[in-house]
Amino acid sequence: MAAAARVTLADVYRAHERIMPYIHKTPVFTNATFDKLIGRNAFFKAENLQKTGSFKARGALNAVMSLRERNANAAGVVTHSTGNHGQALAWAAQTVGLKCAVIVPRDTPQVKKDAITSYGAELVLCEPTPQSRQETCQRVAEEQGLEFVPPFDHHDVIAGQGTIGMELLKQAPDLDAILVPVSGGGMASGIAIAAKAMKPDIKIYLVEAEGKMCEKSLRAGERLWPNPPRFLNTIADGIRMQHLGHLTFPILVDLAEKDVFSISDADMIKGMKFAFERMKLVIEAASGAAVVAAMSDKLAAMDKDMKNIGVILCGGNVDIDKLPWY
Known part of the structure; x- marks a missing residue:
């Protein structure tokens, strides 16, 4: 943007x-x-x-609801996150009935991984580097037709x-x-x-x-x-x-x-x-x-x-x- x-x-x-x-x-x-x-x-x-x-719930929900307003047929959303944005996007997607996938570094605290999956999101692990996060997220987005919702930008x-x-x-x-x-x-x-x-x-x-x-x-x-x-x-x-x-x-x-x-x-x-x-x-x-x-x-x-x-x-x-x- x-x-x-x-x-x-x-x-x-x-x-x-x-x-x-x-x-x-x-x-x-x-x-x-x-x-x-x-x-x-x-x-x-x-x-x-x-x-x-x-x-993170605030920004994630606003992004997901805005997406739904723009595109009622959106397949879902994907992001990379150390945990909090991933949890928030998973919850937001569940709230409006969208599919969600979250890419997290392998060393993310288990409590955050468990919370992401508890909201019904697909959890995908990557290496703990910015490059691995971005590459894995792009691959999942392309394979599943999901819109990327970044943690901040x-x-x-x-x-x-x-x-x-x-x-x-x-x-x-x-x-x-x-x-x-x-x-x-x-x-x-x-x-x-x-x-x-x-x-x-x-x-x-x-x-x-x-x-x-x-x-x-x-x-x-x-x-x-x-x-x-x-x-x-x-x-x-x-x-x-x-x-x-x-x-x-x-x-x-x-x-x-x-x-x-x-x-x-x-x-x-x-x-x-x-x-x-x-x-x-x-x-x-x-x-x-x-x-x-x-x-x-x-x-x-x-x-x-x-x-x-x-x-x-x-x-x-x-x-x-x-x-x-x-």
Whole structure:
């Protein structure tokens, strides 16, 4: 899709109207202990409580419903995913009665593989490399006549994820900034589009796993990553994509802050533990990254007038038999 077809707030509103009968309007939580710890007010958008356990349900359902509107005879959909988008697309396809196939790396947590198949999707395993994911997905799409719905680089997916930002600002209208975990950038782009349109002075900060190079890319104005592309070595399987997307990158260059929070696995565990122990919320490592970014010295050193911080808890799909601190 051409960059000229950038998602707008109107697209996000249409996505909201389309998907709201089927998804949860997730709650926003606060925690007095956390606020005292960081010296600001934090508002946690609990997408870990969303359908399929992550924010991905929004974009996947909007994409599938939009496909059905365009082509009533569509054979089905296919995607490649580390788990959350795969689960979401499988659920969305089941919701509207479409066939779905999901390509996942062999090392994807079993809990996510089981969830994908529980929604009736065909599970196809590939090697844990971006190239293998793409090649396997293309082969399955051609063999079965399925439409590819990518995890992030898709107009309808971005618009669906943007409903998070729209909801959050209605629930917490005084936000000064939002911390968003980022992999390919679909959620971050959607939230940035919606939030900046509704409140132009709000700041959108990306939260990445160490090694992603988002800050260098945003400051350089070009997508930077190792050649060949690879996945990051991180416990946060939901944000291990090495680079931002073709569609999402220019959006984030325009709308996100150039300061990026780069989080280690050890710190993600700290964020997860805080949510588990003090908030009684099950979150995955990618969500833990956003929590600990709000606790970081980097945020502490920023503008003290930035009083109210949104924190996106993007998912809660963890294998409870393999928690990362054991």
